[in-house]
Amino acid sequence: MSNADINKVMMKVSISLNDIQEFFPEMQRQTGFYYQSIAKEKFLNFSNQLGKGQIYNLHLRDGIELYLQDWNLEENLIIKANTKYSSLGLGFCLSGNLEAEVIGSKVDLSLTAGRNLLLHSNAYKATMEIPARQNLFLVEMSIDSQIIKSIVEDECEQIDYSLQSLIECQDSKIYAWSGITNPAMKIALNQIINCPYKNLTKHFYLESKTLELVSLKLAELTDSKTENKIYKKLRADEVERIYFARDVLISNLENPPSLLSLAQIVGLNEHKLKLGFRQVFGTTAFGYLHQYKMERSRLLLESGLMNVTEVASAVGYSNFSHFTAAFKRKFGINPSALKSRF
Template identity: 35%
Template sequence: MMTIIIPAQAHEELWQGVDQTRQSNDPDDELDITCKCPQALGEGYSRRVELRQNLVLEIESYQRHDNLIIQGIDRPHPLEFWFMLSGQWMESSLWAVNQTEAGQYGFFGSGTAIKGEDEFSQGRQLLVGVHLEPELLQSFIGNSSGELPKALQHLMREPEQPYHFRSNVMTPMMQYNVQRILHCPYQGIIKRTYLEGKVLELLALLLEQEAEIQMGSRTQKPLKSGTLERIVYARDLLLQQMDNPPSIAELARLVKLNEYALKRGFLQVFGKPLFAYLHDYRLEQARQLLETGEMKVSEVAQKIGFASRNYFAAAFRKKFGINPKEYLMQHKHSF
């Protein structure tokens, strides 16, 4: 096994030299491009999907025959995160040593990448990465002046400051969304909408965890292999039968988990207990049904599984700050 050491500019030129092998991964999307890996670096491909201005999704799948060290230079660094499904990466500079390995994510803030070396290990490498410019993050979560919440301000540093980096274990929901990206069943505009939704959900999960870490919250242990799929299946069953949902005992039996594992796992994956999640989902469905103006309040309550119209009205008012009848009339007048 050899180690290839190459300057960053030469590495970039190698990739520019394979431009003629570029092909559209989706004939209906000219911004979805796949490049074949330069032969000198191994086998595989790099896929780049420009989802919108300042938001790019990348999927890199390589079989590296040798270790690769890229000698970098000081350069501006955008906000970036990637999920390493296989392989290993390490960055070393005078400022810090950062690394990620299979099963982990790397979260990079904006700032400057200090001159150093990026090392990728020999063997299989599969990662899903996202690049976004600071102004896009500001538009998502900043206030009217573009200022981020205090717990997240470290993600955007001045151009002359070294960027923030954190590596951590992927949570079950991160793993789930990464797999949905890799196995996206759509093409064209539907594909782009689907992928952007998954990317933004991943960003939300990362920001939530980053804020918790900054505020000193403890992270939970990852779920055992195979449990995530059962938890997601339980959620799907719950929503499919929201007008007459199964009991926790019945749901646990259907997904082949004990009740404790189901309740604990559901809270970990979705951030809420099962029936609190169902309650919020029902009310959101009710809001959407009322917006159509095609159903009475009593019909909406019955459709989403509320036996009592009064209880439904109280729950709706508590969540949205308005009675369902008033909400319905507002939207009827807008047609």
């Protein structure tokens, strides 16, 4: 293909940003995409001749932004961004691939399906290429470092030194941590994409899921120093035992075994069960159990077959107020308020 032919199928956008909020109007100005802003939501819809798709942004609260990007272009798109603000970003690629790099640096920002990237970015220049005729779907979030610091709390000393530095705002360099999107992350991503709520409930729900994803990613970095060697030693039969442990837990919601008892049941030592469970499911054994209880209770309430008290009992809560508090922390709404909608 000649250079002239390449130019015909390549669309280029060059953006200089002082603030992330400039991205949408700048993209509209340079591409002709339709831009709409309603309250705390922004939409950038692609024109038919360039392809199909949408970039959606929700301002969750000061310091937290959520983005859903669905690209299906007829022409390749290259975006050159001169970013002049500082942020901590986390991106997940669900399909397609994104080629991106920091200009003048070895930092690779590329993403492929099933992978994620945590990035600390001060002022920098980057180029991104979005190939045509593919469905690229990204879920991204921008988080203030002080919010990250509050999540990490006392475990900061266990994290990679460079991540400690950026959380403490002591380092002006650019760092990127790439990883595989684990099952727990996939569950939260699916819940974000298929959010069942509207208005204020939607807002609270998406904020909780965004912070959950950040926490899961930080858990990888927190544990990486002690767990990586163990992960490499897990055999296929040990992974099967981890899944067996999961099944034992969810089969005994009302009276789950202790971690030691669970390890004895599945034939692993307690230490390997703990580390293996985090490797396979991206969270602790009882963190997974709590997540399972909450998701099951939501589904039961939405089914309309049980009242709130019955649901609480079905997922193993003997104390109704404890169930209500846990449900509200997870979804940002009281279970009785959700029940009344169905």
